[in-house]
Amino acid sequence: GDSVTQTEGLVTLTKGLPVMLNCTYQTTYSPFLFWYVQHLNEAPKLLLKSSTDNKRTEHQGFYATLHKSSSSFHLQKSSVQLSDSALYFCALSFNSAGNKLTFGIGTRVLVRP
């Protein structure tokens, strides 16, 4: 079946440093990959998405490139801010009835001053 793997459960870093969150996936279909962000006591919301191989997509200072050859969609930011402290989910979808999302277990990012 389809699956998404996020290897880091918790990432703690200092404001201003770069961050990379890993995401790999497995599917036999043509994939759409997403990053959702969830701040404390809030609902998840879309951060960015892609279905184009080897094309960088960016939003709010975050960026990711879908690499179908390695089944990866890692999330990066050059300089994290305190407001980036949140739970980040990688998710996978494809064209189907219902367009279900398969989520990874999430990576919690804690940014310290």
Place this chain on the structure above:
Amino acid sequence: EAAVTQSPRNKVAVTGGKVTLSCNQTNNHNNMYWYRQDTGHGLRLIHYSYGAGSTEKGDIPDGYKASRPSQENFSLILELATPSQTSVYFCASGDWGGAAEQFFGPGTRLTVL
């Protein structure tokens, strides 16, 4: 602005009791979803619907039923609640297509004693 609302926001239920969680969306989206969120598991799909009158099983449907009486409303029903169903439940809506963003409601915190 996309809008998904859930009620109640908090619920305490007794083991063996019936619980109904309600979700309303004003996005005119065909697809609606129910997830539960637990630490270490991410977001897991319980049931989903791709139109009024339809309900489909997600990845963890056991112990849950769903009802989609209209385009706007999607309910999750626990006929016999158990403590293992203590969780935070999120409803979401989304349009057709694998690239479609899902819009999440604010969540319902359910505690089963």
